[in-house]
Amino acid sequence: MDQWAAVIMAAGRGSRMQSNVPKVLHTVCGKEMILYSIERLSDAGITSLIVVVSESNYEPIKNVVGDGVEYVIQSDAKGTGGAVQTVLSVMESGVEHVLVHGADMPLVSEQSLRSLILSHTNDDHQITLLTSEIINSTDLGRILRNDQGDILSIREASEIVDANDISSEVNLGTYCFTRGILEDSLGRLNVKENGELYLTELIEIGCAQNVRIGSVYASNTNESLGVNNRVQLSQVESVQRKILLERLMIRGVTIRDPETVYVDADVNVGKDSTILPNTMILGDTKIGTGCVVGPGSTIKDSVIGNDCRVNNSCIERSVVNENVEIGPYSHIREGCTIGSNAHIGNFVEMKETVFGEFSAAGHFSYLGDADISGSVNIGAGTVTCNFDGENKLKTVIGKGAFIGCDTMLIAPVEIGAQAATGAGSVVTRDIPTARLAFGVPARIVAEDKNN
Structure with missing residues (x-):
């Protein structure tokens, strides 16, 4: 499709959003709206993507989208017609067909875009519109046809006096x-009272010149839902979330109550996993097969291995290996790696910690900036005292160590392999391999702890 280019309209002020964030950067299921348009146009086969931005939103949009597209700045707010005029003046000479699409229509599917392109090409249209039956939007223009079904014009939403006295077919702006x-026709657009040029006027101009005009219905009527305010944003997110959840269920994931489960667009869950009610799986999260997540769990930007159980707990930006149990009511903060077959019980908090395989922390503990080897037992009430008021300091615990209840580990400190601490100990210095220490401050027993 070397002769095609797509123009993505993203220069609008979005004043009804009541936000300092550009409208097209508001997220739908964790992904900025504009990214849906870019990904689906790319998937439909168009490689030349041009994003129309304003002077004020160029930098924030580029920070999200990156350098994989071309940017054209619309200096004057002259509407959709003015935007396309600006693009046309700098478009490469080899482009023969232009697809125009609004970045605030994130539900328009790849399937609909492919159908639109195919109809435009195969039926030799000069203009082809994507249309749908209206759902509940009052922002979309209506398609006017003659008795033979030919498109005559588009009546802008602002020009409609009685919505019940006009066609229910709407223009999706694609x-x-x-x-x-x-x-030939952009120069003939009339300046409206608000100073803008409307691209929709090209339909009426083309009709008067016997231009070949066609249309394609969107694959689903929900694709007509766009975003101009926060209410519409929530409606679009609800539809997109349902699409994501149904996709997971079709691929073999059990979701007991889809109405209370929230997943983001980049989430991946393996088959035979179960997501229980009141669970949020966010960001770039990957969950393996055979897991049970929830109820009441939140996982964000994390990797969860196969056969894990996360019960009423929160995991952020961490890696959990296979066959791990977490919760209830534990918090795995960013930067943690949990080894296979580990057990993390209730009210355990970890941060920037490696927790080895077969290790266990069964009850209310804080483990921060720690490197904990395999087969370690962390007694209830253990705290790694990792902050001295200025710096975060590290705790190292060797393989097979036993940390008694209510042990305070004053970092930096290292507990040797097979070493142990007595209940209530305050450990201020390193404990050698296989030695026992207890007391306040903890003192090392002379003999090997096994004796």
Whole structure:
């Protein structure tokens, strides 16, 4: 599709969002709206993507989207017609067909875009529109046809006096144009009272010149839902979330109560896993097969191995290996790696900690900035005292060590392999391999702890 280019409209002020964030950077299921448009247009086969931005939103949009697209700045707010005029003036000469799409329509599917492109090409249209039956939007223009079904014009939403006295077919703001039509007709657009040029007027101009105009219905009526305010944002997110959950269920994931489960767009869950009610799986999270997550759990930007159980707990930016039990009511903060077959019980908090395989922390403990080897037992009430008021300091615990209840480990400190601490100890210095220490401050027993 070397002769195609897609123009993504992202320069609008979005004043109804009542936000300092550009409208197209508001997220739907954890992903910025504009990214849906870019990904689906790319998946539909268009490689030349041009994003129309304003002077004020160029930098924040580029920070999210990156350098994989071309940017055109619309200096003057002259509407959709003005935006396409600006793009056309800098478009490469080899482009013969232009697809125009609004970045605030994140539900428009790849399937609909492919159908639109195919119809435009195979039916030799000069203009092809993506349309749908109206759901509940009052922001979309209506398609006007004659008795033969030919498209005559688009009536803008602001021009509709009685919505019940007009067609229920709406314009989704996604079009295909031949380059020749744009070059011939954009200069004929009339300036509206608000100073803008409306791209929709090209339909009426084309009709008067017997231009070949076609249309394609969107694959699903929900694709007509766009975002102009926070209410519509929530409606679109609800639809997209349902799509994501159904996709997971079709792929073999059990979701007991989809109404109370929230997943983001980049989440991946393996088959035979179960997601229980009141659970949120967010960001770039990958969950293996045979897991049970929830109820009441939150996992964000983390990797969870196969056969894990996360019960009423929170995991952030961490890696959990296979066959691990976590919870209830534990918090795995960012930077943790949990080894296979580990057990983390209730009210345990970890941060920047490696927790070895077969190790256990069964009850209310804080483990921060720690490197804990395999087969270690952490007694209830253990705290790694990792902050001296200025710096975060490290605790190292060797393989097979036994940390007694209510032990305070004053970092930096190292507990040797097979070493042990007595209950209530305050450990201020290293404990050698296989030695016992207890007391306040802890003193090392002379003999090997096994004797």
